[in-house]
Amino acid sequence: MNRLIYADNAATTPVSKTVLEAMLPFYTEHYGNPSSLYSKGREAKKALEEAREKIAICLGAQPNEIFFTSGGSEADNWAIKGVAYELRNKGKKHIITSKFEHHAVLHTCAALEREGFDVTYLDVHEDGLVRPEEVEAAIRPDTALVTIMYANNEIGTIQPIPEIGAICQKHGVLLHTDAVQAVGNVPIHVKDQNIDLLSLSGHKLHAPKGIGALYSRRGLRFSNLIDGGAQERGRRAGTENLAAIVGLSVAIQEACNGMEERNARIQGMRDRLIKEALKIERSRLNGDAVRRLPGNVSLCFEGIEGESLLLLLDLQGVCASSGSACTSGSLDPSHVLLAIGLPHEIAHGSLRISLSDENTEEDIDDILALLPKIVTRLRDMSPLWEQIQAKEKNTKQQEAQ
Numbered sequence: 130m131n132r133l134i135y136a137d138n139a140a141t142t143p144v145s146k147t148v149l150e151a152m153l154p155f156y157t158e159h160y161g162n163p164s165s166l167y168s169k170g171r172e173a174k175k176a177l178e179e180a181r182e183k184i185a186i187c188l189g190a191q192p193n194e195i196f197f198t199s200g201g202s203e204a205d206n207w208a209i210k211g212v213a214y215e216l217r218n219k220g221k222k223h224i225i226t227s228k229f230e231h232h233a234v235l236h237t238c239a240a241l242e243r244e245g246f247d248v249t250y251l252d253v254h255e256d257g258l259v260r261p262e263e264v265e266a267a268i269r270p271d272t273a274l275v276t277i278m279y280a281n282n283e284i285g286t287i288q289p290i291p292e293i294g295a296i297c298q299k300h301g302v303l304l305h306t307d308a309v310q311a312v313g314n315v316p317i318h319v320k321d322q323n324i325d326l327l328s329l330s331g332h333k334l335h336a337p338k339g340i341g342a343l344y345s346r347r348g349l350r351f352s353n354l355i356d357g358g359a360q361e362r363g364r365r366a367g368t369e370n371l372a373a374i375v376g377l378s379v380a381i382q383e384a385c386n387g388m389e390e391r392n393a394r395i396q397g398m399r400d401r402l403i404k405e406a407l408k409i410e411r412s413r414l415n416g417d418a419v420r421r422l423p424g425n426v427s428l429c430f431e432g433i434e435g436e437s438l439l440l441l442l443d444l445q446g447v448c449a450s451s452g453s454a455c456t457s458g459s460l461d462p463s464h465v466l467l468a469i470g471l472p473h474e475i476a477h478g479s480l481r482i483s484l485s486d487e488n489t490e491e492d493i494d495d496i497l498a499l500l501p502k503i504v505t506r507l508r509d510m511s512p513l514w515e516q517i518q519a520k521e522k523n524t525k526q527q528e529a530q
């Protein structure tokens with residue numbers, strides 16, 4: 130099998146043809162600086178504002194509530210640090226988040242702790258969900274911000290954001306959500322769901338890398354992160370990456386239109402993959418089966434290493450991912466899988482397959498043809514698997530006696 134199957138869409142996605150086509154003229158023809166006053170500049174400014182409007186419509190926001198950033202990480206940093214620095218002067222120095230956020234949120238919170246802020250890291254339950262009542266119980270008089278991701282990038286679970294939004298509103302606390310994995314995959318309406326700040330990123334939804342946006346509710350005060358020129362109404366300096374901004378707006382518009390129909394198809398592939406893969410002995414699905422992103426399949430196989438599984442899949446042309454952070458030079462399993470209570474040895478054998486609308490039923494057939502064989506092959510060489518088998522035999526013998 131030499132055909133490439135790209136099944137790592139939660140890591141990044143290819144730029145779609147229509148997005149690329151919409152972008153190209155902004156490199157060669159409409160290259161004006163939106164801040165320039167002559168017609169080429171005004172043209173660029175017009176395209177910039179049209180892009181802002183398209184994105185606002187998809188989120189249920191107003192165009193002047195959308196600020197472009199260099200991606201999801203910057204939007205997360207800006208929202209959290211911006212609110213923290215703004216509200217510090219009012220004696221509010223407490224932030225509530227969860228243990229399984231993206232590092233763009235977790236490491237931002239850790240940086241704020243080093244500056245004297247107080248952070249509560251909520252537990253995530255075995256189903257991969259944060260409990261709204263636990264958010265409420267953690268709110269204190271000095272709480273400035275709650276930041277909970279909309280959908281988790283590893284296990285795909287969709288958090289009860291509207292419920293958390295209602296609680297935050299009741300207590301007068303701001304709510305930020307990292308919606309990088311959710312935008313375009315889950316219906317989002319910032320007003321109905323009481324979301325004050327929301328981060329999104331282009332490259333997870335078929336727009337380029339290096340572009341993202343922060344939604345911030347009108348009138349909300351929070352500090353700037355990037356100081357300089359007057360771009361983005363003086364809130365985020367730097368000449369706008371107009372081609373990418375146009376690409377982002379087209380990608381979001383495409384993702385929001387026909388979402389239901391597309392999700393039904395992707396979800397069908399997801400559920401077939403899950404159902405068949407779980408026939409492999411000692412395998413498990415991570416996170417709730419229903420409250421999960423349409424394309425996310427997160428599994429653990431006992432007795433093997435996720436990395437070896439990935440390497441063998443890669444040799445057969447399948448791009449997937451594992452939760453563990455071996456790329457960062459540590460052998461620790463993913464903080465997400467540990468946060469939902471998996472023991473280290475099980476969390477090591479994780480596999481994430483993330484589908485998009487570019488995947489086909491044939492991709493699922495091929496993955497399902499490979500997976501059991503690869504798992505068996507790895508288990509045959511695994512001392513850990515040998516131990517598991519011996520243990521099982523022991524308990525069976527004891528039961529028989």
Ligand SMILES: *Cc1c(COP(=O)(O)O)cnc(C)c1O
Pocket residue numbers: 139199200201202203205231233278280281282307308309310330331332333339340341
């Ligand atoms: C990818 C991702 C980010 C980071 O976005 P970039 O645009 O790559 O900086 C943040 N949060 C989540 C949940 C993500 O999946």
